[in-house]
Each structure stands twice: as C-alpha cells, then as structure tokens.
Amino acid sequence: MKNLSTIAVVFVTLVLATPLHAHRAAGLLQASLVEVLPTQIGVQVTLVAGLDIAPKIFALLDTDGDGELSEIESVIWSELFMARQSVTVDGKSVPLKLKDLRTSPLAELTNGHTEIVVHFTADLGRLACGPRTIVCANRYEPIPCAYQINGLVPKSPGVRITSHRRDEREKELTLAAEFAMPTALATQTAETTNHLPKHRPAMNIPLLIGLSMVGTTVATIVGRRRWPAREEP
Numbered sequence: 001m002k003n004l005s006t007i008a009v010v011f012v013t014l015v016l017a018t019p020l021h022a023h024r025a026a027g028l029l030q031a032s033l034v035e036v037l038p039t040q041i042g043v044q045v046t047l048v049a050g051l052d053i054a055p056k057i058f059a060l061l062d063t064d065g066d067g068e069l070s071e072i073e074s075v076i077w078s079e080l081f082m083a084r085q086s087v088t089v090d091g092k093s094v095p096l097k098l099k100d101l102r103t104s105p106l107a108e109l110t111n112g113h114t115e116i117v118v119h120f121t122a123d124l125g126r127l128a129c130g131p132r133t134i135v136c137a138n139r140y141e142p143i144p145c146a147y148q149i150n151g152l153v154p155k156s157p158g159v160r161i162t163s164h165r166r167d168e169r170e171k172e173l174t175l176a177a178e179f180a181m182p183t184a185l186a187t188q189t190a191e192t193t194n195h196l197p198k199h200r201p202a203m204n205i206p207l208l209i210g211l212s213m214v215g216t217t218v219a220t221i222v223g224r225r226r227w228p229a230r231e232e233p
Contacts, residue, residue, distance in 0.1 A: 030147050133176055
C-alpha cells in the first residue's frame with residue numbers, strides 16, 4: 001500500500017511538472033491539485049497560457065489596459081474564476097473561500113513564461129466518521145482549454161482515499177474518501193467518558209416506606225412493654 005501511494009505521488013509530480021515548467025506554445029492549460037484534510041479540502045489551480053492566446057488572457061486580467069494588474073482587477077477576475085469552481089460532499093455543495101491569487105507581471109504573459117496560481121479551500125466542519133464522496137470541478141473556460149486534475153495522497157491519518165476517478169476532459173475529479181476520528185479527539189472522548197460520574201441506582205421508594213412503617217410499629221410495641229399503662233385510682 002505504501003508503494004502504491006509513493007507511485008501515485010511520483011506520477012502526479014511527473015504529469016504536472018512537464019507542461020507547467022515548459023513554455024507552452026498553444027492553448028491555456030489549467031492544472032488542479034486537490035488535497036483532502038479531516039476538516040478541509042484544499043485546491044490549487046495553476047493556469048499557464050500559450051503564446052497564441054496570451055494576449056487574450058492578458059485582456060481578461062488587465063481590463064483597463066494599463067499593463068498592470070490592480071487590486072480591483074484581481075478581485076474581479078478571481079470572482080469570475082471562483083464562480084466556475086465547485087466542491088460537493090455526498091452531493092451537497094460546500095462553500096468555497098479564496099485564499100491566495102498569485103501571478104507574474106502581466107508583461108510576461110506575452111512570452112508564455114508566466115503562471116497564474118489560485119488557491120482556495122472548502123471547509124467541511126467536523127464530518128461524522130465514515131465514507132464520503134467528494135467531487136471537485138473546474139468549469140472556468142473563457143477560451144478553449146486543456147485540463148489536468150489530480151488528488152494528492154492524504155497526509156492526515158484521519159483520511160484515506162479509496163478511489164480516484166476523473167472525467168474524460170479532466171475537469172472533474174471524484175474521490176471516495178474514508179474519514180476516521182482523529183487520534184487526539186478519540187483519546188479526549190475516551191478520557192471524558194471515563195471521568196463522567198457514575199449514576200447511583202434509583203432508590204426503591206415503596207420499600208423504604210414499608211420499612212419505615214414496620215420500624216414505627218415495632219417501636220410502639222416495645223415501648224408499651226417497657227412502660228405499662230398506669231391504673232387510675
């Protein structure tokens with residue numbers, strides 16, 4: 001099993017390294033990496049524009065045409081991009097949060113030397129233990145694009161990926177994941193349970209009443225025998 005995980009990591013590295021670090025001549029490549037954690041899913045998408053469409057990507061980012069990416073332009077483009085991303089768990093959509101947007105100077109887009117990197121997360125909260133189906137999709141396509149999407153081997157012992165399936169264009173990744181209770185949480189739960197006060201057995205009220213009545217009767221009889229009634233003169 002360890003060998004299989006190692007092969008998966010090497011395979012992902014080789015698949016992504018060649019197109020991302022070489023200068024693309026044509027098209028827009030979008031490569032996504034998905035990491036599943038016990039309470040969060042992290043997604044990183046790297047966009048690399050080829051020489052033929054670099055001016056179009058340049059225009060999408062630099063809407064005022066001044067040759068620089070302003071904060072407002074960055075926000076506008078990231079909102080458009082994020083609107084085309086999705087993460088679902090067992091068929092239910094999970095809210096996404098943009099964490100980081102990085103790009104080289106826009107002037108470098110024209111020679112195919114730059115990358116645009118978007119990092120966002122989907123917070124899962126505290127899921128119940130058991131199997132989950134996670135689907136991550138990238139549907140951002142301002143122009144015809146090539147896609148790659150891969151899942152990383154989980155670092156946390158609380159998550160295990162049992163299957164990894166991509167659609168034909170690699171725009172969508174479906175993961176079957178097993179979530180287990182983290183060791184620290186399990187230990188804390190066990191300790192809490194052991195320190196809970198034990199319940200005392202409920203008292204038998206009718207029995208206590210009966211014993212009390214018997215005690216009163218016995219005391220009365222004994223008292224009469226010790227102190228006989230005086231005869232009136």
